[in-house]
Each structure stands twice: as structure tokens, then as C-alpha cells.
Amino acid sequence: MDVTMTVNGRELTAxxxxxxxxxxxxxxxxxxxxxxLGCDVGDCGACTVLVDGTAVNACLMLAGQAxxxxxxxxxxxxxxxxxxxxxxxxxxxxxxxxxxxGPGIILAAKYLxxxxxxxxxxxIRDGLAGNLCRCTGYTKIIEAVADTAKELAAQSAA
Amino acid sequence: MKPFEFIKxxxxxxxxxxxxxxGPGIRILAGGTDLLVDLKHAGQSPGVVMDVSGIDDLGAxxxxxxxxxxxxxxxxxxxxxxxxxxxxxPAMIDxxxxxxxxxxxxxxxxxxxLVTCVPSMDSGxxxxxxxxxxxxxxxxxxxxxxxTEFFVGPRKTILAxxxxxxxxxxxxxxxxxPAGFIKFGLRKGQALALVNAASAAWIExxxxxxxxxxxxxxxxxxxxxxxxxxALDGQPVSDAVIAEAAKIAAGEAKPIDxxxxxxSYRLDLIEVGVRRTLAAAAGLKGE
Numbered sequence: 001m002d003v004t005m006t007v008n009g010r011e012l013t014a015x016x017x018x019x020x021x022x023x024x025x026x027x028x029x030x031x032x033x034x035x036x037l038g039c040d041v042g043d044c045g046a047c048t049v050l051v052d053g054t055a056v057n058a059c060l061m062l063a064g065q066a067x068x069x070x071x072x073x074x075x076x077x078x079x080x081x082x083x084x085x086x087x088x089x090x091x092x093x094x095x096x097x098x099x100x101x102g103p104g105i106i107l108a109a110k111y112l113x114x115x116x117x118x119x120x121x122x123x124i125r126d127g128l129a130g131n132l133c134r135c136t137g138y139t140k141i142i143e144a145v146a147d148t149a150k151e152l153a154a155q156s157a158a
Numbered sequence: 159m160k161p162f163e164f165i166k167x168x169x170x171x172x173x174x175x176x177x178x179x180x181g182p183g184i185r186i187l188a189g190g191t192d193l194l195v196d197l198k199h200a201g202q203s204p205g206v207v208m209d210v211s212g213i214d215d216l217g218a219x220x221x222x223x224x225x226x227x228x229x230x231x232x233x234x235x236x237x238x239x240x241x242x243x244x245x246x247x248p249a250m251i252d253x254x255x256x257x258x259x260x261x262x263x264x265x266x267x268x269x270x271x272l273v274t275c276v277p278s279m280d281s282g283x284x285x286x287x288x289x290x291x292x293x294x295x296x297x298x299x300x301x302x303x304x305x306t307e308f309f310v311g312p313r314k315t316i317l318a319x320x321x322x323x324x325x326x327x328x329x330x331x332x333x334x335x336p337a338g339f340i341k342f343g344l345r346k347g348q349a350l351a352l353v354n355a356a357s358a359a360w361i362e363x364x365x366x367x368x369x370x371x372x373x374x375x376x377x378x379x380x381x382x383x384x385x386x387x388x389a390l391d392g393q394p395v396s397d398a399v400i401a402e403a404a405k406i407a408a409g410e411a412k413p414i415d416x417x418x419x420x421x422s423y424r425l426d427l428i429e430v431g432v433r434r435t436l437a438a439a440a441g442l443k444g445e
Contacts, residue, residue: 018161018163018207019159019161019164021194041195042195042258042261045261048261054235054264055260055261056261056265057191057261057265060189060191060194060195060261060265061190061194061265062164062187062190062209064164064166065209108260111260112260126260126346129259129347129348130260130347130348131259
């Protein structure tokens with residue numbers, strides 16, 4: 001089947017079998033390998049992307065369901081010259097270690113902050129409950145999201 | 159996943175017609191959070207997968223003379239943020255919030271949760287405590303039945319070939335009925351329930367009236383604890399009365415031992431869950 005969607009602001013098309021997931025489409029047809037294949041059943045969150053601004057597991061969505069929609073992957077957040085504030089804070093705090101979970105965590109955090117710019121620690125934990133990290137123990141990740149919220153608030157006040 | 163044909167239904171009528179046309183080889187895709195996992199592990203192709211997530215009115219939430227209608231396609235996130243749910247059945251928000259995690263709540267639907275019909279489903283107990291009905295659509299028309307009749311066994315519902323769940327109705331008489339929900343899992347996020355408990359009751363002159371207690375993950379399907387309800391009905395609200403009802407409720411459940419928890423631990427959780435949800439329904443501070 002043919003699918004067309006706007007990925008990180010660019011319109012892309014592909015012809016794929018109907019059983020193709022959005023994750024496979026992104027990674028294998030369009031070489032957007034930021035979203036990771038982890039558990040492949042919606043438990044680990046490594047494949048998190050934004051579809052029409054909403055965080056979803058790309059492993060649990062068919063390419064056909066994403067047809068016509070707006071997709072944001074980690075590649076769309078920033079380039080090497082200008083990090084997204086979340087990426088900058090994660091780097092400053094060394095909030096990631098191996099980094100495999102990072103794209104999913106940062107997109108889940110973006111979805112959280114887009115909908116709740118001033119989250120409590122409990123709300124940050126809830127917002128990241130669908131993202132597993134086996135390296136860090138989460139402490140610095142949660143600090144990085146909280147710091148980004150403060151940073152964004154300061155930016156918008158300035 | 160094995161190859162399949164993918165179609166999209168634009169309306170419930172179109173979906174029902176496609177069900178009739180394709181027969182038992184068709185699977186309905188709503189949120190996909192259960193279906194795609196099933197298909198990834200399935201040995202054979204489902205034939206046809208029909209996406210119903212684009213049917214707008216299938217996800218509608220509304221109130222009329224009948225009661226509160228929750229379209230089967232409403233996502234858990236939509237339920238958590240809908241003002242009508244907050245006004246008329248806020249315990250549903252607590253239940254929806256315990257489903258999976260953010261990403262799965264954004265995709266997964268209440269109808270899918272009920273149709274998958276695992277004993278640990280998080281959407282069932284509050285709806286059973288509020289005596290919800292379900293509306294099924296098929297080629298021969300619409301039928302309406304109690305949610306408790308819809309559940310037949312683990313992963314088995316009363317849905318006949320060619321039928322789909324379209325609507326869930328909390329009857330008007332139960333809108334605003336005080337209710338509580340609690341889920342016990344091994345973690346807060348991405349956990350299957352060890353025990354789910356929901357209670358609803360009116361409080362009249364300091365007494366329980368029409369109390370309803372529902373439990374999940376403790377029997378093949380979500381159950382009502384009718385003996386506990388009968389013992390509670392008309393009794394004055396007190397910790398002792400609540401504790402007695404909770405004991406009776408535990409006697410009505412049939413939890414199992416498995417790798418997540420022992421039967422005896424689950425029986426303890428049932429008592430705690432029933433006590434806490436009854437206390438919440440009665441407006442007590444609770445434990």
C-alpha cells in the first residue's frame with residue numbers, strides 16, 4: 001500500500017506491505033533510526049514518536065494508520081548546531097548513559113511538557129512510566145525534565 | 159506479522175458491512191495496543207485488518223436521557239481529560255489512568271480493553287460498579303445488554319460473528335453516584351493488575367444505599383460481589399460495616415496463584431481494595 005505523511009516537516013511517501021509498522025517504515029524505508037526497536041510490544045517506549053503531537057509507540061501503529069498524519073521523530077527536534085532544550089539539558093546533566101532509550105524518553109518528555117509545562121516530580125514520573133532505561137536509574141532523567149521545564153518557563157518569561 | 163489486507167472503515171455502518179462481508183477472518187483495529195501484539199505472535203494471517211480509529215463518532219462521549227455514552231473508540235487519554243466523565247463518573251478517570259503508560263493510553267481504547275477481555279482489564283470494574291450497559295452493532299441490528307453479560311471468560315466475550323462493540327452506557331440513574339477505584343500492581347506504570355477493585359454507593363441518611371462492588375483479576379472475568387452488596391445495603395456507614403463487607407467480598411472472589419502474586423496475597427488485597435473504595439464512595443478519609 002502507498003502511504004504519505006509529513007515527517008519532521010517533510011512530506012514523504014513509500015509503498016509498503018500493509019503489515020508494516022510505523023517504526024519499521026521510519027527506520028527501514030526512510031533511514032530515520034532514532035526511534036529504536038526494543039521490546040516490539042509497547043512496554044519499553046524506545047520507539048516513542050509523536051503522531052499529530054501525541055506520544056505513541058511506533059511499534060504498535062501500522063504505517064497505514066499513520067497515513068496522512070504529522071510525525072515527529074528525534075531527528076526532527078534539532079540538528080547538531082541547535083539542540084532542543086531537552087536535548088541540551090540531558091547533555092548538561094549527563095542524563096543518559098548508553099543512550100538507547102534517549103530518543104523515546106526525550107519525545108515522551110516533550111509530549112509531557114507540551115501538555116503540562118510545569119509538572120511535579122510525580123507527574124514527570126507518570127509521563128515517563130512508559131519508557132524503560134536500564135542504565136541510569138532515572139534520577140538524572142527526571143532532574144533533566146524538571147530543569148528543562150524551568151528553562152522553558154524562563155525563556156517564555158524573558 | 160503475517161501479511162494481511164488492510165482496510166479503513168469510515169463509519170460504523172461501513173464497518174458492520176465489512177464484518178459481514180469478510181466473515182471470521184477479519185480483525186478490528188481500534189488502538190492496536192493489544193491487536194498488534196497478538197498479530198506479531200500469531201502463526202497465521204488474520205486475513206483482513208479493519209482500522210476503525212478513523213470513525214469519529216465511535217469515540218464520542220456524550221450525555222442524553224439514557225445516561226452517559228462512552229463510544230467504544232474513546233482512548234483512555236480522552237476519558238481522562240473529558241469534562242463529562244469528570245462530572246458524571248470521575249472514578250473512570252482513576253481507572254483509565256492506571257492503564258499501561260502514556261503512549262498506550264494515547265492509542266488504546268476503552269472498547270478494545272473490554273473486547274480483549276483479559277481478567278485484569280482496568281476499564282471493567284468501575285463500569286460494572288456503575289451498572290454499565292454495552293451496545294453491540296451487527297448486520298441484524300443493534301442489541302444492548304449489561305456489561306456483566308458481555309464478559310464470558312478470559313479473552314472471550316458474548317460478541318457474535320459480525321458484531322462489534324460500539325457504545326458503553328452508564329445509566330442516567332447512576333450518573334454522579336459516588337464511586338472509588340483502586341488498582342494493585344507490582345508497579346504504578348506498565349503493570350498488570352494483581353487486584354482491581356471498584357465500589358459505588360449512594361449514602362442516604364448516613365446509610366449505604368444500592369452499594370455495588372466489582373473486582374477484577376480475581377476470577378475469569380470482572381465480577382460483582384452481590385453477597386457483600388446485600389450485606390452492606392441499608393447499613394450505617396462505619397469502618398466496621400465496611401470491613402465486614404470487604405471480608406464477604408473476598409469470599410466471593412476466586413483469585414489464583416501465579417508468578418505475580420499468591421492467592422492469599424490477592425485475598426488480602428481484595429479486602430484492602432474493597433475497604434478503600436467503599437470508604438472513598440462514602441466520603442470517608444479511609445486508610
